[in-house]
Amino acid sequence: RQPAAREEKLGAKHEDTLSSVHSLATVLLDQGQYAAAETLFRRAVAGRTEKLGATHQDTLRSPNGLALALMCQKGKPKQDEAARLFRRVLAAQEATLGVDHESTLITAGNLAMLLMKQGEHAVALPLNRRVLAGREALLGDEHPRTLVAVNNLAFTLQELRRFDEAEPLYRRSLAGREARHGPTHPSTVRAVWELAVFLFERGRYAEAAPLFRRAADGAAANPDNAHCRGILGDDPLGYAMECERRAKEAEQ
Secondary structure, eight states: OHHHHHHHHHOTTSHHHHHHHHHHHHHHHHTTOHHHHHHHHHHHHHHHHHHHOTTSHHHHHHHHHHHHHHHTSOSHHHHHHHHHHHHHHHHHHHHHTOTTSHHHHHHHHHHHHHHHHTTOHHHHHHHHHHHHHHHHHHHOTTSHHHHHHHHHHHHHHHHTTOHHHHHHHHHHHHHHHHHHHOTTSHHHHHHHHHHHHHHHHTTOHHHHHHHHHHHHHHHHTOTTOHHHHHHHHTOHHHHHHHHHHHHHHHHO
8 A cells, every 4th residue: 555655645656656666565575475576576676777777776676576576486487587687686786786795695695596496506506605605704604694505505515416515514504503593493493304304315314313303392392483384294203213213224
């Protein structure tokens, strides 16, 4: 309703109207209403490009949001358009803000996430390395956003079957989250689960079993968290028992 009120008062192309359009699009994106968000982001992109110029920082936020809305929808055309938008925004931010600015790193991370979704892990790898190095320099080794970058790099390396490089990163992610949030925080529980799955897939059942049990207990302690509900739905106790069975067989 706010964009309509501002449009009536100020006009469709006024900066305040466009700001409201962008803000509403962001809310819709957060709510999972991706098609509706896409429509509003397109309007914000067009209006801000005309009003402020293509490289203004307010303008760049709108194509970035549009790319996120497209990335969350199905279909290769939308995915391909999202990649083009992320690359365009990234190039503009590198030129205007610098390669190590937090906004630039966010866009680089978003592009890497899209590439990972498309199975382009080798292309995503240098972007994820860059994001991690940048966040370590800007925010420190244990900042939550740094730990997200650690986890993204670990997953990329795992998908490239570079397991010896991935494992210490998964362990770093878990240790950092536990130190910052405690052992039962949803972020920590998710890191426990991811390490357990990694070890299970490597056939290291004796190491994975207690982690699956820990993930089960932690997820049960956070029933309102979507990630924890998802972990419970994957049956971590069942995995734990299967790991224990396989580990016992290996000893015989």
